[in-house]
Amino acid sequence: MIIIKSPREIALMREAGRVAALVFEEVGPLVVPGVSTAYLDEQVERVMRKYGAEPAEKGYYGYPASVCASVNEVILHGIPSEKKILRDGDIISLDLVTRKNGYCGDACRTYGVGIIGERQKRMIEIAKECFDNAMALVKPGAHVGDLGHAIETTAKKYGCSVAQQYTGHGIGRDMHEDPYIPCYGTPGTGPILREGMTICVEPMIFEHKNDVRVLKDGWTVVAKDGGLTSHYENTLVVTKDGCEILTKL
Secondary structure (H helix, E strand, C coil): CCCCHHHHHHHHHHHHHHHHHHHHHHHHHHHHCCCHHHHHHHHHHHHHHHHHEEEECHHHHCCCCCCCEEEECCCCCCCCCCEEECCCCCCEEEEEEEECEEEEEEEECCCEECCHHHHHHHHHHHHHHHHHHHHCCCCCCCCCHHHHHHHHHHHHHHHECCCCCCEEEEECCCCCCCEEEEECCCCCCCCEEEEEEEEEEECCCCCCCCEEEEECCCCCEECCCCCCCCEEEEEEEEEECCCCEEECC
């Protein structure tokens, strides 16, 4: 069931989203060579709680951390670890969900670590471009398939592919609500967007093929071919004539 949010609920989600943006602002500069992903996880939770929010991912179906920290070939759900030390040339996606006053804000950014090459820069930029092209279509009357089509065609333009098994989603009191927002689609198909809907658009991009495998920890999803991956996400509210990003300052 797709839940249309009231102005009061949107205001609460805007505040949860603001905290998510503050986390990126404060933790992003800490993404440097030599730090562990466990350290970044600690800092994510610290910043969330400083602003009165909690990490909605922690404990979700048993997930053990406050952020998904996915490095290089890891497309999703990388579990932070003291043993995973960032190095020059890595890229890392930090995917996090704040919960404040009962409502969620979900966003992801992919960062370059230290000095990165053109290949790594390209992957980060492609995910952002996929998001921007999809977001440009978000308005009442648009279809979910329009957004997925924009993401997939943008990725294919650069020889990349998109996630098939994992999708964006609605959001509100729950981290994951209807509708699903795939990274692929056919224009004019799928649920129709309406004013007051809150959704997460999240391109998940593979450098080459989109075949994946899940590691023994039951969470970490990696590209089978070892290619780079990138991920970019924001929480949006559909407005009268377009949309607003809620996960921003």
